Amino acid sequence: MPTGSPPIPAGPATAGPAGDLAPAAARRAARGPRRGSNERFPRAERLAPYLLVLPAVLVIAVFRLYPLALGVNFSFTGDGDRNGQPVGWDNYTALFADPLFTASMRNVGLLVLLLPVAVAIPGLLATFVYLRVPGHRVYRSVYFFPAVLSPVIIGAIFNLLLSFDGPVNALLGAVGIGPVDWLGDPGIAMFAVVGVHIWATFGMALVVFLAGFATLDASLIDAARVDGASLPKVVRHVIVPGLSRTIQFVVVTTMIGMLTSMFGLLYVMTGGGPEGSTYLPEYYIWFQQGQMGRPALASAASTVLFGVMLVVGMAQIAVLRRAGRED
Template identity: 35%
Template sequence: MATGSAMSKSVELRNRRPKPENRLPGNRFGGTRLGLQSRRSLWGMLFALPALLLVVLLLVLPALQALYYSFTSWDGTDAQWIGLQNYTNGLFANPDFRRILLNNAIIIASVPLEVAVALAVSYLLMMRRRSRPFFRAVFFLPVALSWVVIGLTFGYLFSSRGAVNTLLDNIGLSALSSDWLAGDWTSLAALILAFSWSYLGINVVLLSTGLATVDPSVIEAARLDGAGGLGMLRLVILPQIRRYVELALIVTMSAAITQIFGLIYTMTAGGPGRSTTTLEYALYQTSFAQGNFGQGAALGIVLFVVSLAVTALRIRSGVAARD
């Protein structure tokens, strides 16, 4: 009887044990084994940690340091806390700063027209298949040139004795000739023209890539239905390459805010007066020409906020258009 009782208890205990296929095996860390997706995420974070540390050290910490110095009077060695004076007295109460903001706004407002010109060029290249490689190389040529070369070239073209005035004199329009870089608004227009020409190649490549994704059968069907060139572009092609157009707008706007220092430096030096000075160039002048690094840091913060706001607005408008 005792033996039978012991055997029954043994069988009962065996039945209570979890079956091997239902048991969650433990790992060396204790507890249940991590799922495959969790382990991949963990290893991904571990591999990304060095890059993340570099981003923090090289971008985040300097940005926080610039934010701190924007509230100080800093000459490069000694920093004294002055609160919001760099913003209230040094920037927003200064009429030159309002002109600088206006210059940035005008340059940003010209970007949609620049992208539209690039879209027209890309569309014509798509229609002209035989000569497409040659003209793509021609339009992409400015990308291979530095801002210094472009600035010096356009500075010569629009100078008082430059090629533009020479051309006007030769065709009998000498009354229109002028020192274009000496006028408040003509110098800004010349700067925008130089920037537009320099970024035309990048936008043509982006938009040509988008046009290459359009199904030729859709274009052929629209053509058979009687769609003309402009109608086909507006009703058939643009809805299909909207994301490429948005990308071109974002890239060009970002460059218009933060990448034309070399162009301004070699072409107009920010003048005459403040007519071609942007936030980027004013930051250089304030910090390195005047030695006012505290106010230069404040300009850097304003530049960051403007760049972030323009990019976020462009992305949000694109998402709203897709919805």
């Protein structure tokens, strides 16, 4: 090139590779992200949780909520000559005028009062197993055995044990205590049936408590022991706050079980007697539906039972949450 020639200006056409890349990157940044296959993945991720829960929601809606709505609607129709005809609140008025139903509702109140005992027994046994106190191997070996037995078998066994001339009264007589009519005294029969139910079902709650202990920070218990805390203080200030969620779950499920899973024991052990003292809403529902042929009245009783379970469950959760915050 001659020495006096003017320099050639560098433009886009003559820029090197680095000069081409920088403007291209700037143009892509100005346009924003490309609408391609990568944009669809965030949307799919947002929809994935809804798709996963959809089958469960459909099952609950079809097999739970829809029958519940049908039952509530059926409770406002009549029985017998007025079968299928709207009767308003007549069934509910008849319910609360029936001494058997009012007795069953009083027994629901008794179950609520006995609920802490039903929860404390498996909770304490799970604590013994977790802390390896003397005898914990025995609890671990036999705690689940009653849960695998049929309520009919359990009822038949305890009918023999609790009969007036049975082994339990024989043991009481040996220590100088008179025989007790466990299943024939209206003031005692319900307590006897509830005690049998707690014995028969505490294994499931104990398993839940043991699962909760697996999430508990063991270092907190060790620190409390090092500080000289006694077992009751460890339970009160470390274990109970650490298992608050587990306790809430066990309280609600145990209450539901006591209200809806005692039919077998009641049918075999007392048949609702003596004098209707062991009636529960579920037994009353079966009696009206199966024995008296009054399905609409039974539907009204089912609706009341559902309302009671909902209110009691929500109240228990609220109380336990408040207690957990205070701790």
